[in-house]
Amino acid sequence: MSEPSRQLAVTEEQAYELLAFLVCSADVCAFEPHYYGTFRLLDAASRLMGCMLDNGANDSRAWLETFKQEVDGKKLWMLSDRDAYFAFLGDVGGEIGAILRRRALSRA
Numbered sequence: 001m002s003e004p005s006r007q008l009a010v011t012e013e014q015a016y017e018l019l020a021f022l023v024c025s026a027d028v029c030a031f032e033p034h035y036y037g038t039f040r041l042l043d044a045a046s047r048l049m050g051c052m053l054d055n056g057a058n059d060s061r062a063w064l065e066t067f068k069q070e071v072d073g074k075k076l077w078m079l080s081d082r083d084a085y086f087a088f089l090g091d092v093g094g095e096i097g098a099i100l101r102r103r104a105l106s107r108a
Contacts, residue, residue, distance in 0.1 A: 018051070
């Protein structure tokens, strides 16, 4: 039988900070260049990963730490190498998909 998913929580303060970031980002996305929204989404993902790491994400912790570092570094490519940045956006979903597959198979 597969093991149930472990519950992971964020603190109330972390949740409000992330909520404020997302809501305010939605507002500024209305007048910023369209690709800034992609940066804000990656930044929100990084913030969520930080919360996960702060609050006991032990499953795949090493992968999560490495992935957060990668996102934090490569999201800045938007400022200096837009082609590489957009290529990273195309690849990043595959990285998440691969870890989700590994997690599902380990629980099967």
